[in-house]
Amino acid sequence: MALFRKSEVIIAVILLIAMIVIGLINPAFWQLDNLFSLLRSNVIIGIMALGVLLVMISGGIDVSFPAFAVAAMYLTVKGMIFFGHDGVILPFAAAATMGVLFGCLNAFFVYTFRMIPLIVTLGTGSMVRGFLLGVVGTSMININKMPDALIDFGKLEIISLTKADGTTFGLTAMILIYVGLAIALHLVLRHTMIGRSVYALGGAPEAAARVGFDTRKTIFFVYCVAGMLAGFAGLLHSGMIWLANPRDFVGLELDVIAAVVLGGASIFGGRGSVVGTMLGVFMLVMVKNSLIIMHVDTTWQRVVVGIVIVIATAATAWRDRKRRV
Amino acid sequence: MSEAFIELRNIGKRFSGVHALDDVSLTINKGEIHCLAGENGSGKSTLIKVIAGVYQPDAGEILIDGKTVRHLTPIESVRHAIQVIYQDFSLFGNLTVAENLALNTALRAKRKTVNWRAVHALAREALDRLGVEIDLTAELETLPTSGKQLVAIARALMSDARLIIMDEPTTALTGKEVETLFRIVRDIQARGIAVLFVSHKMREMLDISERLTVIRNGRKVVEGPTSDFDEGAVIRHMTGQDIVAEPYRWSPPDGAAPAPRLEVRGLSRPGHYDDLSMTIGPGEIVGLSGLLGSGRTELALALFGMQPPAAGTILIDGRPVTLGSVRDAIDAGVAYVPEDRLSEGLFLTQSIKRNILVTSLDAMSRWTVLDLAQGDRMARETVAAMQIATPTPEKIAGELSGGNQQRVVLGRWLLTNAKVLILNGPTVGVDVGSKAEIHQKIRELALSRGLGVLMISDDVLELAQNCNRVVLMHRGRFVDEWDGDAASERVISETLKTLT
Amino acid sequence: MRFAVDFRSLINRDNNIAQLIVMTVVIFIVMAALSPDKFLRYYNFESITYIFPELGLLSIAMMIAMLTGGIDLSVVGIANLSGIMAGVFFHAVLKDAGVEGGVMVVGLGVVLALSVGAVAGALNGFLITRFRITPILATLGTGQVFVGLALVLTGGPAIVGFPETWAFIGNGKILGVAVPFVLFLLIAGLMTFVLSRTTLGVNLMLIGSNPRAAVFAGIQKSRMIFYSYMMTGVLASAAGIILSGRTNAAKSDYGTSYLLQAVLIAVLGGTNPAGGRGTVIGVGIAVVALMLLSSGFQILRFSNHLIDFIWGAFLLLVIALNAYKNRAR
Known part of the structure; x- marks a missing residue:
């Protein structure tokens, strides 16, 4: 455990240095409204990253969750409009359930056919998105059609402040949901047997089966929870941007996986923590957002994100090699 | 009770x-x-x-x-x-x-x-x-x-x-x-x-x-x-047999002594082995005994160019060589049969032919284009020479028995100009019948090609029977050596037991 | 003669090829039965010969990365970046000179595009062999960089206005046969040769089936893997040339669904994603089979999205079937 703590400390230090550097280049970085909007941008990627973290600790990888998220989101919103339902709890439960079902599909293929998770999730992701766009529809549901309850929910704020020029800004309450889910996942990973079985499976799959872990249960747990978090995040996203776009989240898997790897999780499984992942998510979001503050052309964003992924993975590979010696 | x-x-x-x-x-x-x-x-x-x-x-x-x-x-x-x-x-x-x-x-x-x-x-x-x-x-x-x-x-x-x-x-x-x-x-x-x-x-x-x-x-x-x-x-x-095998004996040829096939002088790698010196003459089979972690595998890897030593000299046929990579070692005439046949030796899903030719792909190609006819011939010759039981060299290596698999791994070195053969656990996982045959093969190779053989094994009996000399390694140093009849299973085992 | 012998042993070794041929025929018959008047038109097959080569080349590229147990998620990025680089080059040269691009200029463009692929592949290979980053993450990251660079070069919209000769690569005909198809056959033939008849190809197979044993047998593993990613990059850029020639445009996000399709085709074509097994012929037949499938569905007025769904389902089906087959064995 000491090592985990250590690698998280390193990530935190790097994050701090980065913040100071960005702050020096543009002091606007430290303004409250910028920080609030940064935190806001953490929520969706962060919740999805928690799911990916879980999958990665177990030794797998998941590139299907953006498709699951968008499908759960779009189907739920469509359903709400169709039934004229205007609540919050039921829709979120529905979106999460859809995510679980999609996740089961991943787990089924990964467990039953022992197929490389990357390829399985490429397939399921393509299926789900293809189904959504091909059968359910391709048209956006914008603010005038969006259920009010969702929008109102997404608008909730913990703190609301007014700037000197009269405009208001605030810290979204959704951050509480993100933090709550993170704490819950942390507790599950650290203090339950199913959580420990995820680490065991990722660390030594054969030994995990031998000592009597039910690896099937673990694999289903991992992919279903990842799906659930994705479905949940998807619907939350639509509430926060007042829009349900069935073409949303394309390419998001790259950002999220990058964030999780940045947070110190090992792609070979067995290592990773919730705190590290949250730091990784913050780092990634901060770098992306700060490019705008620093007046870097937006077209450069992907280049920078790519370079960040490469550097982060190179650093982890270097760390893992040192450990193995 | x-x-x-x-x-x-x-x-x-x-x-x-x-x-x-x-x-x-x-x-x-x-x-x-x-x-x-x-x-x-x-x-x-x-x-x-x-x-x-x-x-x-x-x-x-x-x-x-x-x-x-x-x-x-x-x-x-x-x-x-x-x-x-x-x-x-x-x-x-x-x-x-x-x-x-x-x-x-x-x-x-x-x-x-x-x-x-x-x-x-x-x-x-x-x-x-x-x-x-x-x-x-x-x-x-x-x-x-x-x-x-x-x-x-x-x-x-x-x-x-x-x-x-x-x-x-x-x-x-x-x-x-x-x-x-x-x-x-x-x-x-x-x-x-x-x-x-x-x-x-x-x-x-x-x-x-x-x-x-x-x-x-x-x-x-x-x-x-x-x-x-x-x-x-x-x-x-x-x-399933009495120990009747004739122990392997070797004496230096008369007349002008040839340069040893392999000579190491003062070989060291901190933390693994220290100041190792030995010679192996043509046709000699030298056993290397020692506990796991004694540095014996590290020595073998150094001779095979995988973990270059920090200090010391390696001479092959009397000429100093620098073994910075496996390629260097093979070019210098070193052959190595690794410890774990399944994970380090064989390409289980590939044909016997490819498993044999892997060391000679460069030799059988011009401008990197392979001469398939030559490859076929070389593979067939090796299968025959090693008496590998298979109808065709196209058979998948994973379908062979342990003994035949080991012959494949050994056989691939017949095609290189090997002068020194290092065997790390030559008969691990090989059934008894094949074991004796593989030992016989190693002896033949040592004699007919004048190979210097270094045999590393946990199996003391194997060493006692097949080596004309046995060296004991412990904590990175050579601590004992027995020649000829002195190298008996009992003596070596007793000494091994006293090691701490 | 020698080739005939090789071909037979290939079929014997894994009857995968025979299965693929059967599958292709079945797809053909089903599609022909469902809409005989449209599916069986010459025009339909002709258009397939224009469309499939770019995907086929990407799939072969993917297969080569998989031979050593890796994967290349940056192929589509490389393809687009290559096309865009060529486009930028033509704009710079032709605008200045104010002449229509001659064969010389287009030739230079091709060399430039292929070099982009080689450099991009070399970067992947370098990260994978030197820094030991797992191929998934390395190519995920570089893929972002390539797409990003493509965005930077174009600023977003597509680059248009390629010279005529360039368009010929993607649209032209030689002796009544589509140029992309001819190019595909040439490159596929070359790759078959490289994989089965050269030291590099055999080394890659051996590395893929047991990387540790490869080192112990004296194979220069890192160098070979490095070359394989360079090859992958060059093949991807060749796909990019054909794609931009066919559409007479190059854009940073063209053909994004090709990534999944390339993986699917490689796996369907008998490539083992864990390494050590894969043939160009298998991939070639698989790409034809799946192009027939998707053109058939297009004729049946399925939307592109539904075809994506079918591709995904097909991939999972192939996984299940392969697992079932292996269990039986």
Whole structure:
């Protein structure tokens, strides 16, 4: 455990240095409204990253969750409009359930056919998105059609402040949901047997089966929870941007996986923590957002994100090699 | 006391048509130390896995406490208080010592949550029971092998086991550590727990066990009280033959002495080996004995260019060479048959032909374009020369028996201009019949091609029989050397035992 | 003669090829039965010969990365970046000179595009062999960089206005046969040769089936893997040339669904994603089979999205079937 703590400390230090550097280049970085909007941008990627973290600790990888998220989101919103339902709890439960079902599909293929998770999730992701766009529809549901309850929910704020020029800004309450889910996942990973079985499976799959872990249960747990978090995040996203776009989240898997790897999780499984992942998510979001503050052309964003992924993975590979010696 | 705890009756198990176990019966009494003896590949591991519930036997029945158990699963086996300590220990490198210890208990109790304080208390108690001191918060993969083994034993003991199976537990231990292990095993027995000690080192088995079962090629050969056996008898049962093989003898040719095939002077690599010097003449087979971790494999890897030494000189045919890469070593005339045939030697899914030609692809190509006809010829010649039992070189290497696989690995070096042949465990996992043939082949090669052979092996008997000289390595140094008849199995084994 | 012998042993070794041919025929018959008048038109097959080569080349590229147990998620990025680089080059040269691009200029453009692929592949290979980053993550990251650079070069919209000769690569005909198809056959033939008849190809197979044993047998593993990613990059850029020639445009996000399709085709074509097994012929037949499938569905007026769904389902089906087959064995 000491090592985990250590690698998280390193990530935190790097994050701090980065913040100071960005702050020096543009002091606007430290303004409250910028920080609030940064935190806001953490929520969706962060919740999805928690799911990916879980999958990665177990030794797998998941590139299907953006498709699951968008499908759960779009189907739920469509359903709400169709039934004229205007609540919050039921829709979120529905979106999460859809995510679980999609996740089961991943787990089924990964467990039953022992197929490389990357390829399985490429397939399921393509299926789900293809189904959504091909059968359910391709048209956006914008603010005038969006259920009010969702929008109102997404608008909730913990703190609301007014700037000197009269405009208001605030810290979204959704951050509480993100933090709550993170704490819950942390507790599950650290203090339950199913959580420990995820680490065991990722660390030594054969030994995990031998000592009597039910690896099937673990694999289903991992992919279903990842799906659930994705479905949940998807619907939350639509509430926060007042829009349900069935073409949303394309390419998001790259950002999220990058964030999780940045947070110190090992792609070979067995290592990773919730705190590290949250730091990784913050780092990634901060770098992306700060490019705008620093007046870097937006077209450069992907280049920078790519370079960040490469550097982060190179650093982890270097760390893992040192450990193995 | 002699009441049976577990009884296996006429167990049979096939893998893709091949008998791994054939009509094997084994009885382990309550609280006894029982030895399961057999060469590598004799079916010991399969038998253990049957007891552990990992494999379901195709034939026969299993009785525990006199009652027939149908369809023994791993969980079922644990529930019957059977604990297996595998060679790889089945531990989790990414978890702490404490958690590794406590996991099983929590699993058995069907816990849903983890109480870390209880985990540490439980782990502390387990280590105390064994009387050892290990940092509970250390990540397991930071421990040395002996430490990991202690954790595995402590874990097995926590479950109120009635039978503990130890699969080759001494392989990676020093003489002193083996003594500690034996003390612990006797201690376990004193608590009324039976121990099945699986090994192929006869001296250990005779020391520790009360009863002995020998299996060979998947069949039980003999069973009885250990006191009824002596070394010769055990070896005879294990190998199925008397030790009649003519020991290999070599004398330097008359007249002008040729340059040694291999000479190393003052070879050092801090932390692994220190100031090693030796010569191997053409046609010589020199044995290298030593415990795991003595630096013998590191020496072999240095000679093969994989871990270049920090200091010292390597000479081949009297010429100094720099071996910075495997390519350098091969070009200089070094051939290496690695320790683990399956993971380091063979390309199991590829044809025999490709497995043989792998070392000569450059030689049989021009501008990187392969000459297939030449390749065919070379592969066929090698198959014939090594007497590999296959209808065609196109057959997949994974479908061959262990002995034939080893011939393939050996055969690929016939095609290079090898001058020095390093064998690391040349007959591990090879059945008895093939073993003798492979030894014969190595001798022939040494003589006919004037190879200098360095044979590294755990099997002291193998060294004593096939080497004209045996060097003992310990803690990175050559500590003893026996020439000719002095290199007897007994002397070497006794010396090995005194090492700490 | 020698080739005939090789071909037979290939079929014998894994009857995968025979299965693929059967599958292709079945797809053909089903599609022909469902809409005979449209599916069986010459025009339909002709258009397939224009469309499939770019995907086929990407799939072969993917297969080569998989031979050593890796994967290349940056192939589509490389393809687009290559096309865009060529486009930028033509704009710079032709605008200045004010002449229509001659064969010389287009030739230079081709060399430039292929060099982009080689450099991009070399970067992947470098990260994978030197820094030991797992191929998934390395190519995920570089893929972002390539797409990002493509965005930077174009600023977002597509680059249009390629010279005529360039368009000929994607649209032209030689002796009544589509140029992309001819190019595909040439490159596929070359790759078959490289994989089965050169030291590099055999080394890659051996590395893929047991990387440790490869080192112990003296194979220069890192160098070979490095070359394999360079090859992958060059093949991807060749696909990019054909794609931009066919559409007479190059954009940073063209053909994004090709990534999944390339993986699917490689796996379907008998490539083992864990390494050590894969043939160009298998991939070639698989790409034809799946192009027939998707053109058939297009004729049946399925939307492109539904075809994506079918591709995904097909991939999972192939996984299940392969697992079933292996279990039986």
